[in-house]
Amino acid sequence: MRRLAHLCLTVAGLAMATVGSADAATCHGGASFSQWLEGVKAEAAAQGISQQTIQSALGNVRFDQSIVNKDRGQGVFSQSFLEFSDRMVNQYRLDNGRKHLTGKKAMFDSIEQQFGVPGPVLVAFWALETDFGANTGDTSTLNALASLAYDCRRPQLFREQLLAALKIIQRGDLSVAEMRGAWAGELGQTQFLPKDYWETAVDFDGDGRRNLIKSSADALASSAALLKKHGWRAGQPWLEEVKVPAGIQWDQADIAIQHPRSEWARIGVTRIDGSPLPADGLPASLLLPMGRNGPAFLAYPNFQVYLQWNQSLVYATTAAYLATRLAGAPKVSRGSAPALSRNQIIELQKALVARGYDVGKVDGIIGANTRAAVKAVQAQLGMPADSYPTPDLLQKLR
Secondary structure, three states, X not given: OOOOHHHOOOOOOOOOOOOOHHHHHHHOOOOOHHHHHHHHHHHHHHOOOOHHHHHHHHOOOOOOHHHHHHHHOOOXXXXXXXXXXXXXXXXXXXXXXXXXXXXXXXXXHHHHHHHOOOHHHHHHHHHHHHOOOOOOOOEEHHHHHHHHHHOXXXXXXXXXXXXXXXXXXXXXXXXXXXXXXXXXXXXXXXXXXXXXXXXXXXXXXXXXXXXXXOOHHHHHHHHHHHHHHOOOOOOOOOEEEEEOOOOOOHHHOOOOOOEEHHHHHHOOOEEOOOOEOOOOOOEEEXXXXXXXXXXXXEEOHHHHHHHHHOOOHHHHHHHHHHHHHHOOOOOOOOOOOOOOOHHHHHHHHHHHHHOOOOOOXXXXXXXXXXXXXXXXXXXXXXXOOOOOOOXXXXXHHO
């Protein structure tokens, strides 16, 4: 699983493309890669990075078009929540995750005491990102970042990541040879982008280096530090499967809408076993990742931190769900929600655009803009406004 941390770099365009002259004029004035790289070196020096680090790190860097092509062609999150979670929350990850939680209990207890993030949350990310450190990637991080920074889709973002990678090398955390990871520049057992690595990584094993590739203690504690930085609330839940009464106002099921848990209890939402929710003031959103006929969750403020780690709702829900399973929750109820194919979602997006709705990119991915547009058109058509596209809605739009 390759993700681009909390920056939501997973929702990319579908077209394969080379760096054309028109694009080049937009972001780097038509300079060749080697000419552009000299500018990066000068900027690095101005930020206090030594010439020794600059030359050792960038002396043999090259532009790799295959990296750019991968960036332009991502589409994993066109899958529904159940499709994605069925694949990712597998028995291997559950069994090994539980073994790690038991075998490294003292370490996880220490991390939680310092940062407030429980072990199941960290192990879920560790499992999804690299299968517990087994698949951290073997692409040259410097080549990947330089190629993406030279490309004109998001040059400033990746230029900043490239400069952060140089700072990591200069600090002594990783050597140039060690700096290998995923194709989009993520590093380590929980796939940090270099800027997060530079700013947030911690030396939890006490060896004097922040090594997120080889040290699981450093990687997991650094992940906890990043989650805390994004607002994780110690001692609070993150996601809980619930039962929802049929007569609910479906337009309230929205990750952007929060009510006190007492209000959800008042209108008939219960825990998945039918027992009542605590009638307290803890805010929660009703999350229906596959609409009113699919699984239902209460998403608490800590779930918003998941969306900062990765803004894909499918990924965030899957990661949070895996953490609940590792913490002892049962397997999710499947419901009977129909899922559109990617081509059908593209057709739906085009139909929404034709009606004047903003869906973001027409890419076959049900992102935040598409969900908002679906909710609006459902209300307009007198359908339950649960924000999830169905074959019935597509047929009406046709």
